Amino acid sequence: MAFEFADRVKKLPPYLFKEIDRLKAELIAQGVDVINLGVGDPDLPTPxxxxxxxxxxxxxxxxxxxxxxxxxxxxxxxxxxxxxxxxxxxxxxxxxxxxxxxxxxxxxxxxxxxxxxxxxxxxxxxxxxxxxxxxxxxxxxxxxxxxxxxxxxxxxxxxxxxxxxxxxxxxxxxxxxxxxxxxxxxxxxxxxxxxxxxxxxxxxxxxxxxxxxxxxxxxxxxxxxxxxxxxxxxxxxxxxxxxxxxxxxxxxxxxxxxxxxxxxxxxxxxxxxxxxxxxxxxxxxxGDQSCVHQMQATYQERRDVLIEGLHAVGLRAEPPKATFYVWCPTPNGMSSAQFTSLLLKEAGIVTTPGSGFGAPGEGFVRMALTVSKERIQEAVERIRKVSL
CATH class of the missing domain: 3.40.640.10 (Type I PLP-dependent aspartate aminotransferase-like (Major domain))
Structure with a gap:
């Protein structure tokens, strides 16, 4: 039987992060080594x-x-x-x-x-x-x-x-x-x-x-x-x-x-x-707050690696003072969706289109610092090879 959803459910936009999970799963199923910079879920363990x-x-x-x-x-x-x-x-x-x-x-x-x-x-x-x-x-x-x-x-x-x-x-x-x-x-x-x-x-x-x-x-x-x-x-x-x-x-x-x-x-x-x-x-x-300081140092190191790599290919993202997100402008007039798609198809990198957070986010993609420094370095190398 097909039961009808309530109007409030029908009005829901596609949940942004659910769609990212779907795209990531598709790429993995195709054998792609995916680097997920899409969803802001800490990869570090609970102290x-x-x-x-x-x-x-x-x-x-x-x-x-x-x-x-x-x-x-x-x-x-x-x-x-x-x-x-x-x-x-x-x-x-x-x-x-x-x-x-x-x-x-x-x-x-x-x-x-x-x-x-x-x-x-x-x-x-x-x-x-x-x-x-x-x-x-x-x-x-x-x-x-x-x-x-x-x-x-x-x-x-x-x-x-x-x-x-x-x-x-x-x-x-x-x-x-x-x-x-x-x-x-x-x-x-x-x-x-x-x-x-x-x-x-x-x-x-x-x-x-x-x-x-x-x-x-x-x-x-x-x-x-x-x-x-x-x-x-x-x-x-x-x-x-x-x-x-x-x-x-x-x-x-x-x-x-x-x-x-x-x-x-x-x-x-x-x-x-x-x-x-x-x-x-x-x-x-x-308790001991040294775990917080270590967390901050880890994300700061990752931020610096990603920002340096983006600048090297002409993407002038500003280094954030806080959060573990980099708000990166798209290159050459590309839309957020176009740049996200390009990084997915040519580099196996998952990012989040800025437009998915609201229309004023158009022209940016969000990159989360939730993978290791080594994986971010790998992402940077892949971006270097993409035709921007």
Whole structure:
């Protein structure tokens, strides 16, 4: 029998990374030695002390019962202490921290708490697709904020029409940025806070990459700016910082009322993160941070190899200060899709077309630094042989 999908499913664009997986599988089936620079999934292992804490915690029957949907108090306390150490931001762990089953889950659920059918959310473009999809699932409409090179890949808040801003309920931002690798500083966040206060908008900052930074650069938290906690929340994740993508553990912090709305959605649709994983998360946040520094050094080395190789063939990609993405301009007027296809067919290299993240991403491809330095060197050699 053929059962009809709901309209919200019919409206979904093809999930970008699912399509990349399909293309990669096709090439492998053809015997191609594929170098996958497409999807941002860390190839480095989770640090051993975190694994050891999970193993220990999983042996305790007390952790086998339902967890709290809002998170263990001990984990939320560890998050608050980490924010104080890292950003100088004070949080009440009881009301200003909530545990997530990965930050993607929280981002996807938040619009259900605040968006009614017909409401507007301000969404960057190019961007992580979950922002706009989550708004659509809640019955809202996304108003794109173009991220262009001339503006440092920051949204131009003044370009948003006043009538759109008055209807907007949510504003999504993401720095350090996926896919562009751009960063934001206090002056931008101050403008965001002022804009949100003027139009009564909730700011949702996806800060998953703040710990993946290079050359001594330390990205700031949106919540460091005065007034930020009055207007919004920040999503964070252990996925990239501690190579825990498969563990599914993250958190949201900030405005207590906004987090209460998210908590009400979560209490009806999930049963919280496994306590043993939260205990491992405490070990990550409060343990030896040398693993984070080693991770940063590894990706910085890979970044430098890739950037040098791209420059050698005339591709003037900017070295990112943070994230493990290189936002590479396409050569000779090629479209994103054309360049992606060329690299696939002639070099066996998987990249992500910038246009897949939104129309303003046209003219770029995203390359992820999630393979070894040796494989990146091999990718560079293959690109040298491609007719650009």
């Amino acid at each position: 051993q002390h975190i694994i050891d804490r999970l193993h220990e915690a999983a042996q305790d029957p007390a952790n086998h019962q339902y967890p709290s949907y809002s998170g263990m108090n001990d984990f939320k306390g560890a998050v608050a202490r980490w924010y104080q150490r890292r950003f100088g931001v004070e949080l009440d762990p009881n009301s200003e921290v909530i545990t997530l089953i990965g930050s993607k889950e929280g981002i996807a659920h938040l619009p259900l708490a605040f968006i009614n059918p017909g409401d507007v959310a301000l969404v960057p473009s190019p961007a992580y697709p979950v922002y706009s999809v989550a708004v659509m699932f809640a019955g809202g409409t996304s108003h794109p904020m173009p991220l262009v090179q001339d503006n440092g890949f920051l949204p131009d808040l003044e370009a948003i029409p006043a009538d759109v801003a008055r209807r907007a309920k949510l504003l999504f931002i993401n720095y350090p940025n996926n896919p562009t690798g751009a960063t934001a500083e206090a002056d931008f966040y101050e403008k965001v806070v002022a804009f949100a206060k003027e139009y009564d908008i909730i700011v949702c900052h996806d800060a998953a990459y703040t710990e993946m930074a290079f050359d001594g650069y330390k990205p700031m938290s949106f919540l460091e700016v005065p007034g930020a906690k009055e207007v919004g929340i920040e999503f964070h994740s252990l996925s990239k910082t501690y190579n825990m993508t498969g563990w599914r553990l993250g958190f949201a912090v900030g405005n207590a009322h906004v987090l209460e709305g998210l908590a009400q959605i979560k209490s009806n649709v999930d049963s919280g993160a496994f306590n043993a994983i939260q205990l491992a998360g405490i070990a990550a946040l409060e």
